[in-house]
Amino acid sequence: MIGTRLGSYEIVEEIGEGGMATVYRAYQPSVDRFVAVKVIRQSIAGDAEAMARFQREARVVARLEHLHVLPIHDFDGAHDPPYIVMRYVEGGTLKEVLRRGQLPLEEIGFLLRQVSAALDYAHRQGVVHRDVKPSNIMIDGEGNAFVSDFGTARMVGRAGVGLGEGLTQSGSMMGTPGYMAPEQAMGEGVDHRADLYSLGVMAFEMLTGQLPYQAENPMQVVIQHLNEPVPSACAWDPRLPAAVDDVLRRAMAKDPGARYGTASELTEAMVAALGGTVARTARSLQAAAQESVLMILEEREKRRDEIEATLAKYGAERRVGLDTDWQRTPTEHNKLVTVLFANLVEYAEFIEEEDAEAVRTVSAITYGHSD
Numbered sequence: 001m002i003g004t005r006l007g008s009y010e011i012v013e014e015i016g017e018g019g020m021a022t023v024y025r026a027y028q029p030s031v032d033r034f035v036a037v038k039v040i041r042q043s044i045a046g047d048a049e050a051m052a053r054f055q056r057e058a059r060v061v062a063r064l065e066h067l068h069v070l071p072i073h074d075f076d077g078a079h080d081p082p083y084i085v086m087r088y089v090e091g092g093t094l095k096e097v098l099r100r101g102q103l104p105l106e107e108i109g110f111l112l113r114q115v116s117a118a119l120d121y122a123h124r125q126g127v128v129h130r131d132v133k134p135s136n137i138m139i140d141g142e143g144n145a146f147v148s149d150f151g152t153a154r155m156v157g158r159a160g161v162g163l164g165e166g167l168t169q170s171g172s173m174m175g176t177p178g179y180m181a182p183e184q185a186m187g188e189g190v191d192h193r194a195d196l197y198s199l200g201v202m203a204f205e206m207l208t209g210q211l212p213y214q215a216e217n218p219m220q221v222v223i224q225h226l227n228e229p230v231p232s233a234c235a236w237d238p239r240l241p242a243a244v245d246d247v248l249r250r251a252m253a254k255d256p257g258a259r260y261g262t263a264s265e266l267t268e269a270m271v272a273a274l275g276g277t278v279a280r281t282a283r284s285l286q287a288a289a290q291e292s293v294l295m296i297l298e299e300r301e302k303r304r305d306e307i308e309a310t311l312a313k314y315g316a317e318r319r320v321g322l323d324t325d326w327q328r329t330p331t332e333h334n335k336l337v338t339v340l341f342a343n344l345v346e347y348a349e350f351i352e353e354e355d356a357e358a359v360r361t362v363s364a365i366t367y368g369h370s371d
Contacts, residue, residue: 001039006083007076009037018149020050025088035073038084051082058084060127060150068118070138070148086148090296091141091289095134098206100288107143107285108206109271109278112199114145116263119199122147123192123262130190132198133179134205141293143285177218177225178211182254185222192263193256199263200251203270207244208236212252226254243273 001011001024009026015036016023026037044050058075061084065071074085094111097103103111115137122129129136129150138146175184181197184190204212212231213224230252234240247269253259260266271278 006037006039006079007074009035009085011037020044020054026085028085034088036086036088038086040081040083042081051077054082054084057150061086064122064125064127064150066118066121068114068144068146069122070146087146089138089140089146090293091139091143092292093135094137094139094145094202096292097139097285097288098134098209100291102209103206103284104279105207105274106277106279107282108203109267109274110143110280110282111137111145111206111285112203112267112270113264113278115147115199115202116267118145118147119192119195119263123195128190128192129195129198130184131175131179132195132202133176134202137202139285139289139292141286141289143282143289177221178213180222180225181256182226183256185225191256193259196259196263196266197252197256199266200248200259203251203266204231204233204248207233207240210236212248241273241275244270247273 001022002013004011006026008030009028012025012027012034014022015025021038021040024037024039026035027033028035040050040054055077058072058077061069061072062075070089071087072084073087076083115132119129119132127150129147131149132147136147136149138148140146175181175194175198177185179198179201181190181194184194184197201212204210213221213228215221215224230245230249232245233248234242234245247266250258250269251260251266260269
């Protein structure tokens with residue numbers, strides 16, 4: 001689809017894919033911005049259940065107007081293929097951030113508060129996400145978090161009763177095994193407390209760099225979630241306060257009724273366990289997001305000839321920029337210059353205390369003389 005149009009959106013490059021859809025970066029000329037366009041796969045476009053789930057995602061997110069929920073700009077369910085247009089966040093995902101190393105404890109509290117606020121808001125609207133995990137948490141250049149991908153979301157009534165149950169067969173599992181609540185793994189009806197369990201798993205991973213349950217295959221992981229006690233985070237990292245394990249045991253209780261009542265309640269308990277300090281500015285998150293931007297730009301530069309050839313093949317009506325400001329709008333370019341300047345200035349402390357070699361690599365890329 002590279003070089004083609006979907007409505008008024010010019011498809012530039014593929015940035016992600018899943019079992020049901022592919023996500024592209026696209027340019028919207030009318031407002032001079034890039035957006036993320038999620039396009040349902042042609043192979044399942046004829047599947048009535050898949051189409052219903054895709055359309056439901058658009059409806060669900062469209063009704064969630066929250067600072068930390070990734071917003072939808074547009075949706076066309078009648079188009080062939082159908083697509084959803086979302087805000088484009090170039091900083092990457094929390095999963096990518098965690099691959100670079102563990103976050104400072106005060107920034108874990110910063111991030112958990114933002115994610116929890118979004119989840120609590122969704123829960124008040126009767127929406128259960130059912131797939132809370134780091135790859136579904138987007139991070140922008142300022143280190144802020146946005147909950148995304150409501151493709152497996154479930155609508156529940158005030159009593160926790162599922163609405164629209166025809167979209168999921170009884171006894172089927174929806175979600176990701178490594179983060180899945182026991183009742184979710186059993187294919188039972190779930191409410192907001194399933195998301196709290198997943199949030200607890202994500203907190204465990206941020207604190208230790210490891211998932212609580214690990215096995216050779218996904219089914220074994222599911223069985224561990226069902227039967228094994230919650231592991232000790234302090235056993236992985238003895239520097240953590242002992243109270244952290246108490247919070248995680250409650251967050252990941254097998255019985256949903258034994259868990260915290262809200263995501264924010266869980267988060268505040270964790271903040272207290274970690275000493276009560278929350279970062280006002282998430283510098284490590286900002287640094288990781290800015291590094292992602294630079295790596296993306298470098299990768300695009302490597303692929304310039306490939307994408308130029310593809311655009312020529314499809315006869316794109318508009319020649320996407322292929323000069324030194326390749327693939328960036330004028331507004332975006334000005335922002336990038338500011339980001340790169342701030343990046344180098346604000347890395348001083350990071351260079352001394354965290355990962356000097358990684359920062360030197362970023363600096364080399366910035367000035368265009370990477371080895």
